[in-house]
Amino acid sequence: MISFQKLISADLTQLTNFLDGTLSHIRSSDSSSTPSSTTNCSECRQLKSALVLELTGKERFRFGYEQLSSMIKEAAPILRRQKQDYEASFEVIAKLTSELNEARKELSELHQLSGESIENYRYIQRENQFLINDNKSLATKIQVLLAEIEELRTGKRPSERETSPEYDLNQEVPLTFRNVVELQHVNQKLDKLVREMRAQHNNDDEDLNRTRFDELKKEHQQQQEKLKETKNQLDSLETQMTSLIQERDFLRLLVSRSSSSQSTSSTNQSVDIHQIENLRDQVNRLQEKIDILTKKNTQLTNEKDDLIRTSNEKIRTIQYELLTARTEIEQTNDKLNLINDEQATNRLTIASLRTEINGWQERHTMLLQIRNKQEQQYFNILSELRQLKDEKASLECRLNALENERKFDSIKYEQIENECMLLKSEIVKNEQIQPVIEKLQNLAEFTKEKTKAMFEAKLNDLTTQNNELCQRIEENEREKELMDRTYQSRLEEITQNLQQEKLNHTETRTKFITEKEKAEQLQRQLNEIETKLNSNTNQKTDYEQQLGDYEKELKMLRVKLDAANNELELKQTLIQSGIDNANQSDINGQKAIDELEKEFTQKSYDYENEIERFKQDIINHQLIVNQNEENIRLLNERIQTINDQHQTELTQTNERNEQLLNEKNQLIQQLENIEGSRNENEQLKEKINQLELTIEQQQINLNELEKHHNELSQQLITLQNDNERLLEQIHQYETTIIQKDDLFKVQQDITQQFEQRYTELEQKHNEQHALMIKLSTHLAAKESETIVSTTDSTVNETWNTILAMNNYLRVENTRLTDDVERIRLENAHLNERIQTINDQHQTE
Numbered sequence: 013m014i015s016f017q018k019l020i021s022a023d024l025t026q027l028t029n030f031l032d033g034t035l036s037h038i039r040s041s042d043s044s045s046t047p048s049s050t051t052n053c054s055e056c057r058q059l060k061s062a063l064v065l066e067l068t069g070k071e072r073f074r075f076g077y078e079q080l081s082s083m084i085k086e087a088a089p090i091l092r093r094q095k096q097d098y099e100a101s102f103e104v105i106a107k108l109t110s111e112l113n114e115a116r117k118e119l120s121e122l123h124q125l126s127g128e129s130i131e132n133y134r135y136i137q138r139e140n141q142f143l144i145n146d147n148k149s150l151a152t153k154i155q156v157l158l159a160e161i162e163e164l165r166t167g168k169r170p171s172e173r174e175t176s177p178e179y180d181l182n183q184e185v186p187l188t189f190r191n192v193v194e195l196q197h198v199n200q201k202l203d204k205l206v207r208e209m210r211a212q213h214n215n216d217d218e219d220l221n222r223t224r225f226d227e228l229k230k231e232h233q234q235q236q237e238k239l240k241e242t243k244n245q246l247d248s249l250e251t252q253m254t255s256l257i258q259e260r261d262f263l264r265l266l267v268s269r270s271s272s273s274q275s276t277s278s279t280n281q282s283v284d285i286h287q288i289e290n291l292r293d294q295v296n297r298l299q300e301k302i303d304i305l306t307k308k309n310t311q312l313t314n315e316k317d318d319l320i321r322t323s324n325e326k327i328r329t330i331q332y333e334l335l336t337a338r339t340e341i342e343q344t345n346d347k348l349n350l351i352n353d354e355q356a357t358n359r360l361t362i363a364s365l366r367t368e369i370n371g372w373q374e375r376h377t378m379l380l381q382i383r384n385k386q387e388q389q390y391f392n393i394l395s396e397l398r399q400l401k402d403e404k405a406s407l408e409c410r411l412n413a414l415e416n417e418r419k420f421d422s423i424k425y426e427q428i429e430n431e432c433m434l435l436k437s438e439i440v441k442n443e444q445i446q447p448v449i450e451k452l453q454n455l456a457e458f459t460k461e462k463t464k465a466m467f468e469a470k471l472n473d474l475t476t477q478n479n480e481l482c483q484r485i486e487e488n489e490r491e492k493e494l495m496d497r498t499y500q501s502r503l504e505e506i507t508q509n510l511q512q513e514k515l516n517h518t519e520t521r522t523k524f525i526t527e528k529e530k531a532e533q534l535q536r537q538l539n540e541i542e543t544k545l546n547s548n549t550n551q552k553t554d555y556e557q558q559l560g561d562y563e564k565e566l567k568m569l570r571v572k573l574d575a576a577n578n579e580l581e582l583k584q585t586l587i588q589s590g591i592d593n594a595n596q597s598d599i600n601g602q603k604a605i606d607e608l609e610k611e612f613t614q615k616s617y618d619y620e621n622e623i624e625r626f627k628q629d630i631i632n633h634q635l636i637v638n639q640n641e642e643n644i645r646l647l648n649e650r651i652q653t654i655n656d657q658h659q660t661e662l663t664q665t666n667e668r669n670e671q672l673l674n675e676k677n678q679l680i681q682q683l684e685n686i687e688g689s690r691n692e693n694e695q696l697k698e699k700i701n702q703l704e705l706t707i708e709q710q711q712i713n714l715n716e717l718e719k720h721h722n723e724l725s726q727q728l729i730t731l732q733n734d735n736e737r738l739l740e741q742i743h744q745y746e747t748t749i750i751q752k753d754d755l756f757k758v759q760q761d762i763t764q765q766f767e768q769r770y771t772e773l774e775q776k777h778n779e780q781h782a783l784m785i786k787l788s789t790h791l792a793a794k795e796s797e798t799i800v801s802t803t804d805s806t807v808n809e810t811w812n813t814i815l816a817m818n819n820y821l822r823v824e825n826t827r828l829t830d831d832v833e834r835i836r837l838e839n840a841h842l843n844e845r846i847q848t849i850n851d852q853h854q855t856e
Contacts, residue, residue, distance in 0.1 A: 509685050
């Protein structure tokens, strides 16, 4: 622009100098012209006047052009400044937009943090309330435990708590460490939600920033387009100026030509007039164009002013938004500081609660250790109680036997005394008659001999019975040894049979694979075979009846085995010398049983897998096996394989049916062997299941006894004291019985030999404790007899105390069972409460 203006000013100076030279040349020509040429100078004068007018117009044009150039020169720095301001405004707008975006991000983050902090504050308030409730519940539990501990220290028996209708187990609150674990899960979920919300907010902010940036981009593009338009307008003005310069040059040429033409000839004046008119027209056009250019320049300046105003207004609005954002940021910072303080306090509370929870957990571990010790003591005491009960039962049996014998002896003694009294009365009446007395003496001697013979016969009978019992015991031991040997041999046979069955299964599997290909061709013949199989169902029912008989026999054998096991257990309690050998045999038997269980489990799994594979191919034939699916499944599989092998032969001859029947009988025998092994496997499985059930019950009992083990320990202590007291009483009773036996021996001279024999029998009865336990069933019937028949007050008192203690133990057992059931109900309610709380947390 500056160079362009310089060129325009240089051209104007040249044009003015040229015009001045032409005017001076014309004036000189006027002064030098002669009067002879006056006739021809009218036209020249006209031309001069026209030239003067044109020169004045040119001077006006030059003046206007100089003003325009001066205006352009003055406006050039303003335009530069406006351009610089415009470009700087773009930079300011970009900075302000970036600051706005940052402020919006900070606002969004602050809003998120404020929302999260509010949620965390509410959540912490809830947790504080929940922990307060937990503390209250723990305080109540601690008070209960302290009361129980004080009761245990004092040794008083804890009074049974009456369940009030207001007390509800569902109102109890779970322990704090579970809540902490749940809180940790909830915090993890909240962290995930916060991250997702932050990502969403960041995406929203990015979208807003993108939209804002797009809007600013559009505005920037519009302003750039406006600048391009102004540049185009300036370029058009420059082109117009160049065109004007070209016209000026053309006018110069014309003026030079006109001057040359005036000097050469006057004939060309008409042509010069036309040229001058053309020049005038061109000058007018140039003036019009200059006016248009001035108008456009004014419009451009106005547009620039408008743009500057709008940019300034936008800058002010952005600054106002920044101020508001800063104020909001300061407010949110204050809120965040408050929230951080609250979070710090909450963290401190959480740390304190965690320390408390760790303390409670350590206390819980200590209580578990104490509980385990008490459970061991409890089980030891239970074993001792069982032993005491067994000893008590044996003593009761001995007492019953002694009382029965004493009753029998007292009755006989009374009979003899009555006879003696009668004899004495007869002797008194017949003192005068000596032969009668002699006869009576003879009768007395005869009766004495008879009684002696009777007692001797009874003693011989008792000795024979004892010998028979000893022989029976020896025979039972021999039978048990034989049974053990037979069981071992049977186990070996079972293992061999299982191996054979494995081989048979492998063979049948190979046959099944080979014959499966033929089954597609032989499906049409299955209907005929099914009709024949229906005819064979009667035989199957017979086989099933035989199997039922075998099962009954097996059940009887099981009953015998149970009885033998019971007898063995009872003998083991009495025969202490054979305990070590029995334990070793039991350990070996258990090892063998464990090995057999493993083998049987593996084999059973193999059988089950093979059965499941065969089930898919025998779905159409399951109508035949309705009652005994497990027992007859293998038979049906074998029958099917045999039928698949011999389907072609069945259509040809009936001899193959006989072969099939023979093979069926063989299969039934194999099935019987397999059933025996399977029954043994089932027995082992039942034992394993029973052991698992016992283990589960023990675990349940352990969980149930966590809360009330203190009460049970106190009750166990009381039971121990009672048992000790009972043992002391039993020892006293034994001493009293021995003393009474001695007195009875002294008083009864007639039964002295019988009692000596009876003491020997007592030693044998101690060895035969298993047979004496059966007499305990008659205890209730003997109670009334002992109360009516016994005349000795001490015996009645001892017997009554024994019965009272027995009743007391029964009552205690019933009370313990009631306590256990109550504990189970409480645990069930607590489990339901825990499940409801977990469901609530999951829903939240």
